[in-house]
Amino acid sequence: MNKEKLNSKYKDLAEFYGYRIPLNEFFQCSLSVDCVVFGYHHNDVKVLLIKRGAEPFMGKWALPGDLMYPDENLNCAAMRVLRDLTGIENLFMEQAHTFGEKDRHPIGRVITVSYYALVNIEDYNPKPHSWAKDLEWHSLSNIPELAFDHRNILSGAMQKLRTNLWSRPVGLNMLPQKFTLNDVQQLYELILSEKFDKANFRKRMLNSDFITPLEEQQSNVRHRPAKLYKLTDNLNPKS
Amino acid sequence: MNKEKLNSKYKDLAEFYGYRIPLNEFFQCSLSVDCVVFGYHHNDVKVLLIKRGAEPFMGKWALPGDLMYPDENLNCAAMRVLRDLTGIENLFMEQAHTFGEKDRHPIGRVITVSYYALVNIEDYNPKPHSWAKDLEWHSLSNIPELAFDHRNILSGAMQKLRTNLWSRPVGLNMLPQKFTLNDVQQLYELILSEKFDKANFRKRMLNSDFITPLEEQQSNVRHRPAKLYKLTDNLNPKS
Structure with a gap:
């Protein structure tokens, strides 16, 4: 069955390659x-x-x-x-x-x-x-x-x-469409099992081009509302 | 041939999976x-x-x-x-x-x-x-x-x-065992097709843990000899 499916033009090439088994026996993986x-x-x-x-x-x-x-x-x-x-x-x-x-x-x-x-x-x-x-x-x-x-x-x-996580905005797909820098820091700390200094983290993230500020702030919060951000467009994960 | 090599205990399982072809026909890849x-x-x-x-x-x-x-x-x-x-x-x-x-x-x-x-x-x-x-x-x-x-x-x-290149010391395997910071910068600029500011590049590389300074300098050079570095041990590439 494999033998029939193999391109017949190449069926007898095994000798050129010096394989220790016939070519069709390679075609048994899933x-x-x-x-x-x-x-x-x-x-x-x-x-x-x-x-x-x-x-x-x-x-x-x-x-x-x-x-x-x-x-x-x-x-x-x-x-x-x-x-x-x-x-x-x-x-x-x-x-x-x-x-x-x-x-x-x-x-x-x-x-x-x-x-x-x-x-x-x-x-x-x-x-x-x-x-x-x-x-x-x-x-x-x-x-x-x-x-x-x-x-x-x-x-x-x-x-x-x-x-x-630091070279591409992969993790940020996990957040809602609008998020705060604090949300990002919590996510990174969770994934990396590491605590970051707030000021340094913010600087690094804002320098990364991963996120773009919105002209909006949090609403309905008891504390001072934080600025909202979104994922920068056209930064899809690459291989 | 595939049929014999497939674990006979599982041969008839295709119906459980609802496959549209018999199980053995999946086993024809190389x-x-x-x-x-x-x-x-x-x-x-x-x-x-x-x-x-x-x-x-x-x-x-x-x-x-x-x-x-x-x-x-x-x-x-x-x-x-x-x-x-x-x-x-x-x-x-x-x-x-x-x-x-x-x-x-x-x-x-x-x-x-x-x-x-x-x-x-x-x-x-x-x-x-x-x-x-x-x-x-x-x-x-x-x-x-x-x-x-x-x-x-x-x-x-x-x-x-x-x-x-920035998250792991992958590129540094390309350099000789002892190298200067200038060698590293040349390699990074070549791979990334980008020029870096010398002071910033040095700071970033020295902060990276990728390289370790040696107690040695270049010899036989006309200019002021530069400090030599080696790849930090036990930093093999990971998947």
Whole structure:
């Protein structure tokens, strides 16, 4: 079956390459995608998990993930899988890391590509679909046992988020559309597990081009209202 | 063949997942690795390319890359392929990006994972091996036509290098073991295509923890000898 699908013009090329197995035997891997959706809510960072309603790891919590169809582009597969399992549509996700340990999946050789995104939890209303039997936002400080190597995949995405926080406005997608500098500082301190000096943090953030001041202030607050900011346009995450 | 290799316990699970094709048909992909080795020499950034001595794209320049064996871990494949084609051993490479467009390879469905590394060209003496018929360092300002989507893969790795330059000491692997702050500034200006104010650049670099001063100065120079620095230990690139 693989042999027929391989372009016949190239089928006998294995000898040129000196491979120790026939060329068609290379074509026995499967690709999957796993989606790490981080959400911010009430000064806590959470991740969206599904409860698996299918073997393997039936009943375990897991990142929303599934196999890529053979006729599907990889990036499209990530968006399709997230939509199929959680109903979340058109979420821009960035590739995080590819995991290719040979025994990572009990069914066969499955290499998985992880994607991540950051959202404001209030903007989404995910529901379990397809073989996902349940779905919940879990605080990063209290993650249950996860299926496959999903604990590793989650850690890798978290590391990526931390690394990118100062070089790109990735974390700011988690905030509401209008936010204060204090909101930004709380988010950064939470993600980086680090306290920052207020004046220095403000200077660094205002120098970053990540945010743009609005001609507005907070309303309905007891303290002196703080200036509001928005995410600077056209600063989408890049790979 | 796939059917036999798939774990028989899970073979009939496709119905649980609601797949529109049998489970075994997902297992028809191949993985490859492509290595982007950047080298610094005479105030120029170059990349190591091989000339392909096998179809497809025979005779074209390409990144050193090849298929992963089915019994091989992905990261090991990257190091093995670089060694097989160029003789470079034990080079620590970081994953850059995974390319999974469905028509990217003429033989069949091949998803490729790119890896990148930065070296001082004088520390390596690569030679073409196996089906690589030639090998050369090419200046980034003068890249020939490349096989497959390797031009994209190269651009992606370059973008990654630029993004990571301020958050991690990635670029500094390109310098000799002992270097001056001026060497660092030249390298950063070259990679980022940007001029920096000398005093500000020095302050930023010295605050970064990337480099450690040595108790040594330049010798045999006509101008006032500059202080020498080394890369701070234990700051390996992380994913």
